[in-house]
Amino acid sequence: MAIKRVYTIVLDSYGIGAQPDAAEFGDNDCNTLRSIVSSPLYDTPNMKKIGLFNIDDVDYKTSEAQPTGSFARLQERSRGKDTTTGHWEIAGIVSEHPLPTYPQGFPQSVINELEQAFNRKILCNKTYSGTQVIEDYGQEHMKTGSLIVYTSADSVLQIAAHEDIVPVEQLYEYCRMARKIMSGEHAVGRIIARPFVGTYPDFKRTARRHDFSLQPPAETMLDVLHKNNLATIGVGKISDIFAACGISKHIGITGNEDGMDKTIATLDDDFTGLCFVNLVDFDMQYGHRRDVDGYAQAATVFDKQLGEFMAKMNDDDILMITADHGCDPKAPGTDHTREYTPLLIWGKQIKAGVNLGTRNSFADIAATVIDIFDLDLATQGKSFLEKIM
Structure with missing residues (x-):
């Protein structure tokens, strides 16, 4: 059975531990997920069952004996730890040079x-x-x-x-x-x-x-799908992040819960292609504000909605859950943190219990999405489709 719809949900800032180069970005022992699981409000049984705590080095909660999905740890290759570079890399673009920042204000x-x-x-x-x-x-x-x-x-x-x-x-x-x-x-x-x-x-x-x-400097998975007449639905900030490039439909949201409600609603729509979702509250409302319990509670609410989403998925749907950077609510300051991100993959056609290890780029997601639809994209990402089907 061919895959008809791919859902990629970005839990904005849901990092899972410091990358080896974290110190170069002003970060040390940062780990967003480890920080929020310490809260009594944290409870994500659906993500756990897919394999969240089976990912490499995510060993601070009990792993799932028989995970139902495939899973991986992703390393960002782009020289940044922000929303733009993270999403661009998920979509296939590795940014070799950091976008300009102005810690002392603008000239x-x-x-x-x-x-x-x-x-x-x-x-x-x-x-x-x-x-x-x-x-x-x-x-x-x-x-x-x-x-x-x-x-x-x-x-x-x-x-x-x-x-x-x-x-x-x-x-x-x-x-x-x-x-x-x-x-x-x-x-x-x-x-x-x-x-x-x-x-x-x-x-x-x-x-x-x-x-x-800023317009993406190269073609993304959205552009390739769109020009091949496949649906590219952007939920939340996605259209803004990509300057509307390659987006066939934009769905605005008021927050995480509304975003998931509207994403669940798209399961009733008959389309072939990609639904790309950003849930920004994790980052904006809780990570930057260093609110551990708020972040944990938001994860718990998302996981409950995730259960509803998974129950409604068709046999020819695939779900990928990931993040774009970290924002450890226990780290000093209020900035993003340079972290690995999780990748959870679930669907009726996905192999259970496949550990894809640590992948070298977020762009592996783009390469895999393009592979699913048998198209071509110039990207440094490597498809993992054969390993999970």
Whole structure:
């Protein structure tokens, strides 16, 4: 029986231990999964049964005696530990050079160019927490109309503005301007619109965030599938991450639970191709905020929904669960962590109990998806299809 649908679900930041080069990225003994399993709120029997705790060196919980799926540990080859490089590599692109980051803020020449384009002054220009920055600069923004521009450990330029001062569509236009300016040596992975509402000290970010991403520098599995008239459904941030390249259908979500509900709903749709899902709450709501129990509870809720998803899958469906980087909630600071990621593969046609070991690149996923549909993609990834079917 041929495989008709592939579901690839990215648990954003669900790392499983420091890579050998972690110190080069400012990380030491980081391990997101080990941190969250310490919480009494953590319970993921479905992932355990597939083989989560049978993966190489994931030995801090009891392994499954008879895992029902295939499993692996993936090493990132790209020179980064962020959303963009992680997802690009999952889709087939290994980024040999890191995207630019600005731990000391953006150069004054860049700020001058942005101010000239916006015809507004800029506040902040520092690495900042997204919730803290509106608390510290929100009042001044509302008095002056100046835009709050900040960054993080990721390759991002973020623009925050109150919806009463800058209408959301205008904020998006400023981001489009910034996307054109942030090119060449300053080509950050994402320009992010961060609208907020409320009054001080109760400012709150709204759900109308929008990412204006750098276009992938090469063809991805999405592009190849799309040009061969196969479905490419992006759930959550996927369309933003890939600048809508190769996406035939975008499904917006409000959070992890909504994302899984909508992914489960697609099982009723008749399509052939890929459904690519990002669940960002693990990272945004819990990893960066160093909330161990929140992260653990989110994993537990996901696993329950995963059980519903698996029960509804067709015989010609395949599920792959992975991550794009780590964000250890017990690590110092608030940044992502350079970690291996898990790969769990399940479906009626998948061999049970196959340990694929430690794979050399996230791009092995792309190579395998392309192999499933008997297509071609130039990638450093290696297909593992023969080993799991």
